[in-house]
Amino acid sequence: QKTMVRAFFAAVVAALTLRWWDPTGTKKLTMFEMHYDGMPDLVEYPWFLALGVIGGILGAAFVHMNVSISAARQDGTPFRKRVHIIVEVAVIALITALTSYPLVFTRGMSVVTIRSLFQTCSTAPEELDMMGLCRHRGEEHLHPGVASALLLAALLRFAQMTVTFGTGVPCGLFVPSLFTGACIGRCLGLFVSQLNSIYGFSSAPIHPGVYAMVGAAAVLGGVCRVTISLVVIMFGLTSALQLIVPFMLAILTAKFVGDLFGEGIYDAHIVLRGYPYLHEPHEVSFKARACDVMDDDLECLNCEPSTIGDLRQTLKSTKHGGFPLIRSELDPMLLGYVHTKPLLEHLDGMVAGNALLDDEFPVIFKKYAKQRVPGALDVSKFVDETFVRIVPETPLGQVHRIFRQLGVKLVLVTRFGYLAGMITKKAFVDHLQEGRVGHIAVTPAVTGEPCPPIEEEPEASLAKSPRGPALDGGVAAPLLQP
Numbered sequence: 001q002k003t004m005v006r007a008f009f010a011a012v013v014a015a016l017t018l019r020w021w022d023p024t025g026t027k028k029l030t031m032f033e034m035h036y037d038g039m040p041d042l043v044e045y046p047w048f049l050a051l052g053v054i055g056g057i058l059g060a061a062f063v064h065m066n067v068s069i070s071a072a073r074q075d076g077t078p079f080r081k082r083v084h085i086i087v088e089v090a091v092i093a094l095i096t097a098l099t100s101y102p103l104v105f106t107r108g109m110s111v112v113t114i115r116s117l118f119q120t121c122s123t124a125p126e127e128l129d130m131m132g133l134c135r136h137r138g139e140e141h142l143h144p145g146v147a148s149a150l151l152l153a154a155l156l157r158f159a160q161m162t163v164t165f166g167t168g169v170p171c172g173l174f175v176p177s178l179f180t181g182a183c184i185g186r187c188l189g190l191f192v193s194q195l196n197s198i199y200g201f202s203s204a205p206i207h208p209g210v211y212a213m214v215g216a217a218a219v220l221g222g223v224c225r226v227t228i229s230l231v232v233i234m235f236g237l238t239s240a241l242q243l244i245v246p247f248m249l250a251i252l253t254a255k256f257v258g259d260l261f262g263e264g265i266y267d268a269h270i271v272l273r274g275y276p277y278l279h280e281p282h283e284v285s286f287k288a289r290a291c292d293v294m295d296d297d298l299e300c301l302n303c304e305p306s307t308i309g310d311l312r313q314t315l316k317s318t319k320h321g322g323f324p325l326i327r328s329e330l331d332p333m334l335l336g337y338v339h340t341k342p343l344l345e346h347l348d349g350m351v352a353g354n355a356l357l358d359d360e361f362p363v364i365f366k367k368y369a370k371q372r373v374p375g376a377l378d379v380s381k382f383v384d385e386t387f388v389r390i391v392p393e394t395p396l397g398q399v400h401r402i403f404r405q406l407g408v409k410l411v412l413v414t415r416f417g418y419l420a421g422m423i424t425k426k427a428f429v430d431h432l433q434e435g436r437v438g439h440i441a442v443t444p445a446v447t448g449e450p451c452p453p454i455e456e457e458p459e460a461s462l463a464k465s466p467r468g469p470a471l472d473g474g475v476a477a478p479l480l481q482p
Contacts, residue, residue, distance in 0.1 A: 032111075032213075032237040034118050039242045040210060041202040045249065047192055051185055051211065051218045052250040056257025058180070059222020062162055064261070067268045070166035074272075085168040092167060096160050104131050105153035110179045114216070117182040118238065120209040133186070133208075140208060142194050147187045154183035166269065173265070177223050178216040185215020213238055214250045221251035225264030276409075276426040290399055291392035293431050294413045294421030300324040301338055303368040305376060308347055309359025315344040324412060325365065325383055326419055334412060334419040335368045336383035343382045350377065389414045392421070403428060 019029055040048075073079045073088070100106040105113050113131065116124075121134035121141075132149075135141040158180045164172030189208025196206045217234045224230065231247045234240075258264065263271075270277045301323040321340055327333040351357050362373045367380035388402060388411045402411060403425050413421040 029239075030237050032115055032118055033239045034209065034213070036120070036123070036207060036210060036240060036242060038204060040246060041204045043202050044192070044206070045246070047188060047211065048214050048246045048250050049253055051181075051188060051215045052221075052253025053257050054184060055181060055215065055218025055220075055222035055250065055254035056260075057222070058158065058184075058219055059225070059254060059258045059264070060261035062158065062223050063258075063263070063265050063268050065162045066165055066265065067272055069163060070269065071272060073166075089168050092164055096164070099156060099160070103149060103153050103156065105149060105183065106156055110157075110175045114175070114178055114182050114212075117186050117212040118209045118216075120207040122205070122207075140190065140193060142190055147190055150183040150187045154180045154187075157183070165265070173223065174220070177220040181216035181219030182212040183215075184219070185211040185213065188215065210240075210243065210246070213240065213243060214246045217247050218250040218254045222254035222258045223265050225255050225258055225267070227251055227255055274426070276424075276429045288396050289392065290390055290394040290396065290411075290413055290423060291421065293396065293428065294392070294423045295427065296421040298324060298419070298422060300326045300332070300419065301365075302326050302328050303335060303365040304328055305362055305364045305369065305371055305373045307359060308351065308357060308361045308363050308377065311363055312344065312347050312351075312359070315340055315347070321409075324419055324422065325368065327368070327370075332419045333417055334389070334414050335365075336385045337387045337412065338382055339384065343379060346379070346382065387412055391415060399423060399428065 015029065071077075073083075112129075116128060116131050116133060119125075119128065119130065119133075121130065121139055124130055124134065132146060133141055135143075157176050161172045161176035161180070164176070166172075186208050189206065189211030192211065193206040193208055196202050213234070217230060221227070221230050227248075230251050231244065234247050234251075235244060262268070303325060318340065323338045323340065324334060325336045325338050327335060347363075351359075357377070362376035363379060364371070364373050364376040365380050365383060366372075366376070366378040368383070388406065388408050390399065390402070390411050390413055392413055392415060394413075399411065402408065408425070410422055410424045412419065413423065
């Protein structure tokens with residue numbers, strides 16, 4: 001609630017500042033703010049529907065091609081090993097500049113062109129450059145060359161944003177999508193206007209600028225697959241209240257058509273980059289229990305006495321974010337969870353600031369240990385006892401709700417207090433995305449038998465999970481062997 005209030009306050013201040021400053025000199029809140037008299041005629045709505053279909057198809061094509069390109073240039077790929085990301089961005093910027101200059105619609109800033117495309121010649125301001133869209137002031141230029149130039153500009157910008165989005169610079173999606181859709185919509189508006197001048201099927205005038213706005217919303221909706229928020233954004237950009245229904249029709253159609261081919265660009269990049277994001281649950285994914293997907297081959301910190309050197313070495317040699325804390329190797333009673341970073345920083349600070357502490361100095365979780373070591377360094381305050389624990393028979397639907405609603409990164413699986421396994425959010429997302437359900441080596445019995453202790457591997461203090469790093473999810477807990 002505090003975040004929402006702060007965001008709303010910041011947005012209000014930004015809007016008032018923009019209105020007072022007027023950096024564009026248009027006396028309007030946005031560069032795309034337009035005013036049209038009257039609602040579009042009913043006979044125009046099938047054309048708006050057609051723009052939605054075009055936007056959905058273009059959006060699906062963009063997602064498919066951009067994901068393929070982005071996957072080929074990710075870290076670790078042969079392309080990324082040969083081409084540095086700064087070189088890639090510089091080359092893309094140079095090619096974009098060279099290919100954009102020949103066309104009048106792509107030569108200048110995209111927002112300036114979009115503003116002209118959204119206008120209709122009969123109502124365009126005198127000081128606005130219409131870039132050849134008007135034959136005379138107040139008359140649309142219906143020459144085929146104008147439509148060809150618009151289509152070529154849309155094709156060029158579509159190709160550019162397909163390559164640009166996903167590079168090392170956060171750009172190439174929102175405004176290029178609006179630009180592409182506006183060019184296509186303007187072309188369709190010119191075509192419908194020409195048909196109306198011949199057949200006279202509409203008594204109201206046809207405004208190509210309206211088709212440009214609807215086309216921009218359709219392409220952006222087909223790319224991002226957002227609905228309500230995009231309608232609000234388009235209304236905020238254009239202040240065209242009478243176009244809310246055309247916006248809704250085109251955006252919903254674009255989403256429906258795009259969903260027939262695959263996911264939106266944001267969902268696709270979430271999967272591509274491996275972000276632990278949980279979508280709405282799929283029923284087919286939840287026919288298993290927690291014990292079917294959990295990691296059961298774990299190593300844990302135990303509360304028996306150790307030394308600062310051994311503990312620091314274990315913390316530094318792992319990439320994982322935490323450690324389950326058990327009582328001992330023979331007694332896997334779960335006591336808490338220890339996060340790696342704060343404990344390691346504490347130990348490093350103590351060693352650096354106290355000459356009496358060395359690697360052989362004893363360290364212990366005093367609150368949980370049965371043994372007492374006089375003078376040992378107590379690190380009990382770094383034990384987190386507020387972790388979420390579940391039983392092995394917990395349905396995956398409930399595990400999904402825990403991750404989605406509570407926002408935790410992992411849950412620990414216990415049977416009668418004994419540690420049985422762990423499920424990280426990233427590992428759980430991997431199961432949902434790949435459609436695979438694992439099987440644990442040892443299923444805790446409901447009779448109350450504890451999980452068998454982990455066998456100590458000779459000359460090794462950190463054991464690897466047989467399921468690999470994908471299931472560990474980068475947060476799986478390695479164990480400290482004293």
